[in-house]
Amino acid sequence: MALKITDECICCDVCVLECPNDAISLGEEIYEIDPDRCTECVGHYETSQCVEVCPVDAIIPDPDIREDRENLQRKYLRLQQE
Template sequence: MALMITDECINCDVCEPECPNHAISQGVEIYEINPDLCTECVGHFDEPQCQQVCPVDCIPLDPDRKESQEALQQKYLLITQA
């Protein structure tokens, strides 16, 4: 699954620089995660780094973007080869 940022986001700016895939960017009102670039840090780290640094715990799994570990690994390989 890709991750998502909820309305509880306080725009603290700590998640964006932690994303190794550059999937996080400032949206109109809050930060957003590009699901095409989010691998939940598979291939880089054992746990999603954005979730680790978020002070308000507003980065859950996106229930509309279910992906297996294998699919996330394949996405990582495609992103890093590009």
């Protein structure tokens, strides 16, 4: 599953600094995760770093975008080629 940031976001910037794929950017009111760039840290770390560091637990799985580990690995490899 892809990740998304909920309205609980306090815009503390911590997640942005931790994302190895530059998938997180400031939206109109809160930060947003670009599902085309988010690999849930597959290829970089064992766990999603943004989820680990979020002080208000505002980053959750997005039920509308389902991805398995194999797809996330392919996305990671594609991003590495860019």
